[in-house]
Amino acid sequence: TQLLEQSPQFLSIQEGENLTVYCNSSSVFSSLQWYRQEPGEGPVLLVTVVTGGEVKKLKRLTFQFGDARKDSSLHITAAQPGDTGLYLCAGAEGWGSEKLVFGKGTKLTVNP
């Protein structure tokens, strides 16, 4: 069974600070996705990374896929209260399967 470990589990920071959250596995994934979930809502897709070593930027968010496609990181620059939420990474098994394996998430709180 493929597992994704996310760290830290909880993170509370002040507005304007930078942060990085991590998603690690011993398994290789065909692609990896990051979702953000707000209370009372479903996860919303932020980005998909497919190629080992790939870096994608979405405004103040930078996503990186490890060279071996086993891990990923999300870096937020100058965090804002609107960034508060649960960040989930999900690995696609691929190779004919549509299943995603989700990490348990990092709960981020950005205080004004």
Place this chain on the structure above:
Amino acid sequence: DAGVIQSPRHEVTEMGQEVTLRCKPISGHNSLFWYRQTMMRGLELLIYFNNNVPIDDSGMPEDRFSAKMPNASFSTLKIQPSEPRDSAVYFCASSLEGLAAYEQYFGPGTRLTVT
């Protein structure tokens, strides 16, 4: 376009009762997923359908759980009989097979409480 629609949003029921959760996927999407989310276990895949056919139900906890997809625009997840340990938020998600990396779009969830 409307996103994934789930109903009800909240369900409170007594142990032993039957519970039916409903989902309407995004029009044109041909894959549908049912997940369960709890604090302890995170987001777990229960079952997924492709073109209305169940492909993988290995995540369904036990025989009390069943899921159907009678057509491309509707699916149900039924729990009979329900137990307190079934309390969780249940999400439905849909995707378009072939879309790069199978990006999934989630509904708002049904919060189930079994007392």
